[in-house]
Amino acid sequence: MTAPRVLHTDAEVLAHKRAGSLHVVTLVAPGVAELHRPGTFAELTLGGPDSDRLARHAFWILRTRPSGTYGSTIELLVAERDPGTRWLVQTAPGTAVPLTAPLGRPFALPREAVTCTLVAHEDGVAAVLGLAGRLKERGCVVHVVLGAASDARLYGALDLRRTARTVQVVTADGSVGRRGELAEVLPAVLDEQRPEVVYAAGPVPLLRATAAEAEARGAWSQVAYAGAMPCGVGHCLGCLVPVVGEDAVARNVRACTEGPVFRGDRVRWDEVTS
Amino acid sequence: MTAPRVLHTDAEVLAHKRAGSLHVVTLVAPGVAELHRPGTFAELTLGGPDSDRLARHAFWILRTRPSGTYGSTIELLVAERDPGTRWLVQTAPGTAVPLTAPLGRPFALPREAVTCTLVAHEDGVAAVLGLAGRLKERGCVVHVVLGAASDARLYGALDLRRTARTVQVVTADGSVGRRGELAEVLPAVLDEQRPEVVYAAGPVPLLRATAAEAEARGAWSQVAYAGAMPCGVGHCLGCLVPVVGEDAVARNVRACTEGPVFRGDRVRWDEVTS
Amino acid sequence: MSAAEATRAPAVGDLGAVRLRGPVVAASGCLRVTRTLEDLADLSALGAWVSPTVALASASSPPGPRWWGTPAGLVHPTSIEGPGISGLLAGDVPWFVARKVPVIVSVAAATLGDYAEIVRHAAAAPGVIGVELRLAPPGARGLGFHPVTEGFHVGRVVAAVRGELPPGCALLAKLPALPDKVVDLARAAVDAGADAVTLVDAAPAYAVDPATGRPPFPAFDPDRLSLSGPALLPVALRSVHQVRAALPQARIVASGGVRTGADVAAHLAAGASAVQVGTTLLRDPVAPQRLRTELSAALAAMTPHPIEPSDEETP
Amino acid sequence: MSAAEATRAPAVGDLGAVRLRGPVVAASGCLRVTRTLEDLADLSALGAWVSPTVALASASSPPGPRWWGTPAGLVHPTSIEGPGISGLLAGDVPWFVARKVPVIVSVAAATLGDYAEIVRHAAAAPGVIGVELRLAPPGARGLGFHPVTEGFHVGRVVAAVRGELPPGCALLAKLPALPDKVVDLARAAVDAGADAVTLVDAAPAYAVDPATGRPPFPAFDPDRLSLSGPALLPVALRSVHQVRAALPQARIVASGGVRTGADVAAHLAAGASAVQVGTTLLRDPVAPQRLRTELSAALAAMTPHPIEPSDEETP
Numbered sequence A, B: 001m002t003a004p005r006v007l008h009t010d011a012e013v014l015a016h017k018r019a020g021s022l023h024v025v026t027l028v029a030p031g032v033a034e035l036h037r038p039g040t041f042a043e044l045t046l047g048g049p050d051s052d053r054l055a056r057h058a059f060w061i062l063r064t065r066p067s068g069t070y071g072s073t074i075e076l077l078v079a080e081r082d083p084g085t086r087w088l089v090q091t092a093p094g095t096a097v098p099l100t101a102p103l104g105r106p107f108a109l110p111r112e113a114v115t116c117t118l119v120a121h122e123d124g125v126a127a128v129l130g131l132a133g134r135l136k137e138r139g140c141v142v143h144v145v146l147g148a149a150s151d152a153r154l155y156g157a158l159d160l161r162r163t164a165r166t167v168q169v170v171t172a173d174g175s176v177g178r179r180g181e182l183a184e185v186l187p188a189v190l191d192e193q194r195p196e197v198v199y200a201a202g203p204v205p206l207l208r209a210t211a212a213e214a215e216a217r218g219a220w221s222q223v224a225y226a227g228a229m230p231c232g233v234g235h236c237l238g239c240l241v242p243v244v245g246e247d248a249v250a251r252n253v254r255a256c257t258e259g260p261v262f263r264g265d266r267v268r269w270d271e272v273t274s
Numbered sequence C, D: 001m002s003a004a005e006a007t008r009a010p011a012v013g014d015l016g017a018v019r020l021r022g023p024v025v026a027a028s029g030c031l032r033v034t035r036t037l038e039d040l041a042d043l044s045a046l047g048a049w050v051s052p053t054v055a056l057a058s059a060s061s062p063p064g065p066r067w068w069g070t071p072a073g074l075v076h077p078t079s080i081e082g083p084g085i086s087g088l089l090a091g092d093v094p095w096f097v098a099r100k101v102p103v104i105v106s107v108a109a110a111t112l113g114d115y116a117e118i119v120r121h122a123a124a125a126p127g128v129i130g131v132e133l134r135l136a137p138p139g140a141r142g143l144g145f146h147p148v149t150e151g152f153h154v155g156r157v158v159a160a161v162r163g164e165l166p167p168g169c170a171l172l173a174k175l176p177a178l179p180d181k182v183v184d185l186a187r188a189a190v191d192a193g194a195d196a197v198t199l200v201d202a203a204p205a206y207a208v209d210p211a212t213g214r215p216p217f218p219a220f221d222p223d224r225l226s227l228s229g230p231a232l233l234p235v236a237l238r239s240v241h242q243v244r245a246a247l248p249q250a251r252i253v254a255s256g257g258v259r260t261g262a263d264v265a266a267h268l269a270a271g272a273s274a275v276q277v278g279t280t281l282l283r284d285p286v287a288p289q290r291l292r293t294e295l296s297a298a299l300a301a302m303t304p305h306p307i308e309p310s311d312e313e314t315p
């Protein structure tokens, strides 16, 4: 048998850190760091062993530390959205959290050293933080545009300034950066930066706008889909995304196994539901 | 409306302390301390808001502190027996635990200053710790006999030595005190101490033996029943105990409302199931 | 059901012969008189109290365990015990009436004659605003109760008792959890004159104690166990939805799985005009007032708003 | 059931025409081929894999949400989609066969002729040890599938396909969750020649999205929803217990609510000779090996030990 490409383990909560209204949760998860590539995700069972909520939860892998004092750890950027995430950000250190990772197909990286624009909304930044570094290693010029409702939901700008040539920030309430929405500023940004590849992570309307604006400019797009993913491992069909295959045939494919990263021009956006 | 005799509140976990293999859990529960009398109990909802286990859990009120730095608190002595109690002893301070207390009828206290023997098995000591003090205040001579599987499951002997004239200890493995079972040593103890009232808290066989040995010696017995009590407030009939009423009529009564303390001679022991 | 259909459906609290002061009702067998009941529950938050099911005769309740936790549910024996109709009318009914809680008496009987007799007693008692027929308690075959598994059985029982109810006293028919039959049973109940149908009784179930491989209730018949609690919510909602779709004018009292105000709102949106809460009363002694508060919030958050909750008092 | 009766019941793993290598079976529609499946699940821990239900023709699966969490359960649309029988036999079946996992093909059809045809295809494929008829998928009226709500319907379908199975290929009849009918349906299936009955399919259900007051699946028919998951355990156990009591010789494959090895043991103690696990495979990708381990412990802790688990390989 070949080495596994994905692991299932009882990860152990090591630490929590608040970041505005978001949370960074560090988990001891041996082996995951080594297998992770930007765009893959971790699927967690939240709420403890007696929770009556069966759906699992997907999270981007924000950072990995292949080895440290506590062994191999990963960090997640968590928005408190529902009972499961509320539980996660309140767990006592040492709590076991069943975790399956890394799952899905990562972002495709350009073969050449080209210009790339990374667009991320709120916790979507967790999908692109590591990507920025990888692209820079390959000699790419990296621009980043981050958006959020407000300052409190913005994360990673400082970190990204170390790798990216430019980092722009847009907030809906204008509490930091420019006031506005990512989708609004996108056309002007792309006209100015002229990337060959646009990477995006965030809600569906942002992904759709990214795909359209990239295509209009002859650029590639790679969009990271974060809709419902109740099982994360391909069994439930709860994550079907309508795409057009390389054979030009329309199909509905599982985002957890065929995605979560898709080529923007392959998605039939009119039929995407959430 | 008259003042309530029982409160329902989201108690807050203040602290945990290990005591051998038992745990002392301190909860902020305003008002409960003032209403509590030895023998009443607290009913807790364990596992958090999304737990799929519906049965609640009963605990003796080990100690109360009507006011302190954190307001009115109570302490419980918890044996880790099932998923609910495992959750309780691992909760982070600040966790909310729905709590209803004090429930049930307390131990009856003798009108005169008589000799009393208190018999308790493991966490049953939580039912009699406060009782010993109350009896002493009334001028009673208090003897205590504690039993446990081993030293690690024994609690409160030191505390009780301050109020009780004698404190004897029996463990099944002989790790502390005499080796043996409470029910075995009881006849000799009662012959020696000649109490007018025997109080007991522990498993049904101990309560039954206490009732029988007391009756055989013309003493009263007050036994604290700790069988299943899934609702604790009288609605589910999950706690019926067969008794003979003062009118000499046989009835099955709710231990959570008519008990948990019963006169030992009123229980139809042959029909008690657990 | 579309919003337009929802407005055609019976109003919240409408039980035909009476209108409840609020939609949340204590389910049969799940709220009992105790010394401390009023210290905990705000009884004014209840639209009504449904009594435990009684028969003509009294029957004693055996001691020992009688519920077993299952995932988000509890399995319990189905048995008709307690003080009988006279004991109930002399004891718990006046207790609630004295506290201004509208009372619905739940009854079961072995023959049509017994049904008529027990309903006559119940409906005549002061403060009783309704009678709920417990039809076919799950696994009741052999308990001596009138067997009710087909529509015509339901029709016969309802017809036999209909004449015993004075005006202002509602007749409710509580139906078993039989997904393929519920519409037929409900239609038969309504056609025979029931004011409303209560959907549904606890579901037929079984449980195994991991220590013994057998049901954990030595004192009860293992073939007469049933499931209650949140686990049942989607199953009960299904019956409510089906009956509402098939019988747009029928009044439905939902029963099954309610834990939060959102669950009450879900039952109302599916077509109920009142909603019973059972198991949750065992787990949360302050549930009546909590559900009232949560329900307002849940209805306010639902778009389109499915119903207009009624705050009118029962006349 | 007494211990004496238990020993008379069919042995663990016995499905008549075949004997499974272990009692834990992946339920229909809950385990699918992915690139990483083998990295997570130890497929050798499965007694068999039941395919998602297929029809003769293929049908595409609409995108968008298709499950909704309820207390300890999930509500999902009942629909027969996927590649059709030829696609399945060309794709996933050989994938599992190549990995030495015994395959049971689940089928549904609209007519008796179609049933015979699809079973013939399925049973002839290499590595297929059984065919499971999905009879009356909950709310299937109108989907064009053969309606199955009475014993004689079941008998007709089973009789129509019985002759299509070669020796060594077991015929399973998966029955709907209809508590009052399950014994009749099971008897009809066995009498018509089914090797075993699978008890039960997901239960008819309904769900309301608190934001809209309507079911949360815009792409699916709101009248064809069903409930799966741990919430269902006591309901499924009841059917197993009832059929075992009524038909002591019948082979039963349990389905419903299994989360732990203790739940598998409970189904075995209630009378099953194999136990399917469905929803738990969605939530715990390592469930096959976990259940195998937990089952041994659970059986060891049960007194009296209800059954002797079989470790024999399928021939």
Ligand SMILES: Cc1cc2nc3c(=O)[nH]c(=O)nc-3n(C[C@H](O)[C@H](O)[C@H](O)COP(=O)(O)OP(=O)(O)OC[C@H]3O[C@@H](n4cnc5c(N)ncnc54)[C@H](O)[C@@H]3O)c2cc1C
Binding pocket: B041, B052, B053, B054, B055, B057, B058, B059, B060, B061, B076, B077, B078, B079, B080, B081, B082, B083, B084, B085, B123, B124, B126, B225, B226, B227, B228, B229, B260, C067, C068, C069, C070, C071, C072
């Ligand atoms: C008056 C009184 C006072 C007490 N005082 C104390 C005290 O001071 N300290 C102390 O430590 N203890 C005390 N106890 C005992 C304590 O309440 C319980 O023993 C303890 O909480 C364990 O509960 P249990 O017995 O219900 O647990 P278990 O026996 O572990 O629970 C068994 C129950 O779990 C449920 N269950 C099993 N499997 C599942 C599943 N898969 N999903 C959902 N549910 C399931 C079943 O309903 C079963 O009934 C007291 C009890 C009483 C009545």
Ligand SMILES: Cc1cc2nc3c(=O)[nH]c(=O)nc-3n(C[C@H](O)[C@H](O)[C@H](O)COP(=O)(O)OP(=O)(O)OC[C@H]3O[C@@H](n4cnc5c(N)ncnc54)[C@H](O)[C@@H]3O)c2cc1C
Binding pocket: A041, A052, A053, A054, A055, A057, A058, A059, A060, A061, A076, A077, A078, A079, A080, A081, A082, A083, A084, A085, A123, A124, A126, A225, A226, A227, A228, A229, A260, D067, D068, D069, D070, D071, D072
């Ligand atoms: C690939 C991917 C990556 C992601 N990365 C991140 C990330 O890095 N950071 C981040 O914060 N988020 C991330 N998300 C989003 C995150 O997984 C979810 O948004 C979050 O966990 C909330 O889950 P939800 O949407 O299911 O919750 P909700 O929308 O709150 O849950 C709704 C579900 O709850 C269930 N439910 C409702 N009521 C009940 C009840 N009474 N009982 C039981 N169940 C009930 C219903 O099934 C319903 O489907 C990511 C998602 C994906 C797919």
Ligand SMILES: Cc1cc2nc3c(=O)[nH]c(=O)nc-3n(C[C@H](O)[C@H](O)[C@H](O)COP(=O)(O)O)c2cc1C
Binding pocket: B235, B236, C027, C028, C029, C030, C051, C052, C053, C076, C106, C134, C174, C200, C201, C202, C227, C228, C229, C230, C232, C255, C256, C257, C258, C276, C277, C278, C279, C280
């Ligand atoms: C402890 C208990 C006792 C019950 N007793 C009765 C009863 O006497 N008569 C009756 O019609 N239903 C009885 N039921 C069923 C409930 O009234 C209710 O219909 C069912 O439990 C489903 O609702 P729930 O999920 O809110 O509990 C009882 C349920 C429980 C849990």
Ligand SMILES: Cc1cc2nc3c(=O)[nH]c(=O)nc-3n(C[C@H](O)[C@H](O)[C@H](O)COP(=O)(O)O)c2cc1C
Binding pocket: A235, A236, D027, D028, D029, D030, D051, D052, D053, D076, D106, D134, D174, D200, D201, D202, D227, D228, D229, D230, D232, D255, D256, D257, D258, D276, D277, D278, D279, D280
């Ligand atoms: C996502 C999902 C898909 C399912 N698909 C099918 C199916 O195609 N055919 C079938 O017979 N049952 C299907 N079922 C029902 C399961 O096979 C099983 O009988 C049911 O879920 C009860 O078992 P469980 O509680 O272990 O999930 C499906 C269930 C789920 C949750």
Ligand code: FES
Binding pocket: A228, A229, A230, A231, A232, A233, A234, A235, A236, A237, A238, A239, A240, A254, A255, A256, A257
């Ligand atoms: S999340 Fe279940 S198949 Fe993708």
Ligand code: FES
Binding pocket: B228, B229, B230, B231, B232, B233, B234, B235, B236, B237, B238, B239, B240, B254, B255, B256, B257
């Ligand atoms: S514990 Fe429910 S009535 Fe006593």
